[in-house]
Amino acid sequence: MSALFEPYTLRSxxxxxxxxxxxxxxxxxxxxxxxxxxxxAWHFAHYAARAAGGIGLVLLEATAVSPEGRISPGDLGLxxxxxxxxLKRLTxxxxxxxxxxxxxLAHAGxxxxxxxxxRGGAPLAEDRGGWxxxxxxxxxxDTDHPVPxxxxxxxxxxxxxxxxxxxxxxLTAGFEVVEVHGAHGYLxxxxxxxxxxxxxxxxxxxxxxxxxxxxxVVDAVREVWPDDLPLFFRISATDWLPEDGWTADDTVxxxxxxxxxxxxxxxxxxxxxxxxxxIPVGPGYQVPFAARVKAETGLPTAAVGLVTEPGQxxxxxxxxxxxxxxxxxxxxxxxxxxxxxxxxxxxxPARVPEQYAWAL
Numbered sequence: 001m002s003a004l005f006e007p008y009t010l011r012s013x014x015x016x017x018x019x020x021x022x023x024x025x026x027x028x029x030x031x032x033x034x035x036x037x038x039x040x041a042w043h044f045a046h047y048a049a050r051a052a053g054g055i056g057l058v059l060l061e062a063t064a065v066s067p068e069g070r071i072s073p074g075d076l077g078l079x080x081x082x083x084x085x086x087l088k089r090l091t092x093x094x095x096x097x098x099x100x101x102x103x104x105l106a107h108a109g110x111x112x113x114x115x116x117x118x119r120g121g122a123p124l125a126e127d128r129g130g131w132x133x134x135x136x137x138x139x140x141x142d143t144d145h146p147v148p149x150x151x152x153x154x155x156x157x158x159x160x161x162x163x164x165x166x167x168x169x170x171l172t173a174g175f176e177v178v179e180v181h182g183a184h185g186y187l188x189x190x191x192x193x194x195x196x197x198x199x200x201x202x203x204x205x206x207x208x209x210x211x212x213x214x215x216x217v218v219d220a221v222r223e224v225w226p227d228d229l230p231l232f233f234r235i236s237a238t239d240w241l242p243e244d245g246w247t248a249d250d251t252v253x254x255x256x257x258x259x260x261x262x263x264x265x266x267x268x269x270x271x272x273x274x275x276x277x278x279i280p281v282g283p284g285y286q287v288p289f290a291a292r293v294k295a296e297t298g299l300p301t302a303a304v305g306l307v308t309e310p311g312q313x314x315x316x317x318x319x320x321x322x323x324x325x326x327x328x329x330x331x332x333x334x335x336x337x338x339x340x341x342x343x344x345x346x347x348x349p350a351r352v353p354e355q356y357a358w359a360l
Contacts, residue, residue: 005347010230017056022326037077051099054338054349062106069107091174098351102177109187110135164220179232184272230264237289291321310341
């Protein structure tokens with residue numbers, strides 16, 4: 001059997017294959033009112049289609065732990081029980097299709113309050129439905145972004161509790177994997193990097209101080225998340241900055257600590273914390289970061305970033321560079337990528353719906 005289509009077990013959970021869906025924001029929830037942050041028909045159709053297409057693990061998009069933690073007003077949220085209830089039908093259907101439902105918990109920090117990308121993605125003023133972002137330091141993301149509010153220690157503790165509360169709701173909603181979003185220049189990543197973290201208290205300066213908030217979040221989530229279910233952490237392996245940024249060496253060092261704190265897999269991406277950075281984008285360009293973490297720390301990893309062809313994905317898993325691949329935009333183009341890959345590689349995707357089986 002193809003290595004890409006071998007089951008993979010973390011704690012008591014077995015994912016039917018190593019083809020996983022990367023979290024990708026849809027910016028499609030209601031922006032305000034009682035339905036703010038609530039999954040709707042679009043989300044159900046979108047995620048169900050990928051599960052029907054043979055994906056083993058469907059990780060839902062960055063889901064905000066608070067209203068001000070949203071990237072855009074259209075983000076999903078998990079700060080109230082109504083949002084929780086509306087997700088139960090979706091998680092149940094994903095399981096019926098043979099996929100494992102997972103959820104990414106997030107806070108956008110200084111990159112919050114922006115418009116949807118198809119409307120330009122610019123920061124939203126308060127009179128256009130926006131709000132003042134929060135951040136470790138009063139340093140804007142870019143010249144056209146507002147100066148964020150610098151979080152107090154008390155506010156930091158409150159956000160840690162929000163992550164834990166959202167994790168409890170994710171369990172109630174039926175998710176079997178939860179991922180803490182520490183990548184792409186959002187709040188946790190902002191604390192990690194000296195580029196965005198200029199604090200002089202216990203949350204800034206040294207490596208230990210800059211990682212403190214992330215570890216407090218991980219500890220709080222792990223405490224409420226069942227021992228038999230896995231916890232993921234998504235990281236940007238490097239800021240791609242020549243100096244004063246988060247580096248691949250930092251990622252390896254931090255990964256070893258995360259493993260000790262009960263993180264079961266590192267979802268390895270890169271960039272997002274600084275505008276105008278030159279990134280050497282190409283097929284599998286982030287895979288070496290995942291491979292290095294896996295080799296040097298023993299922490300399981302998932303590789304992401306221009307993984308588009310079945311043979312390419314098979315090689316990543318076969319060579320031990322990562323334990324799974326996370327597909328993003330390729331799954332937007334082709335929801336049935338896993339079925340196509342299974343035919344090419346003589347593998348077995350997650351359960352094929354009877355309604356589709358005759359055509360495959």
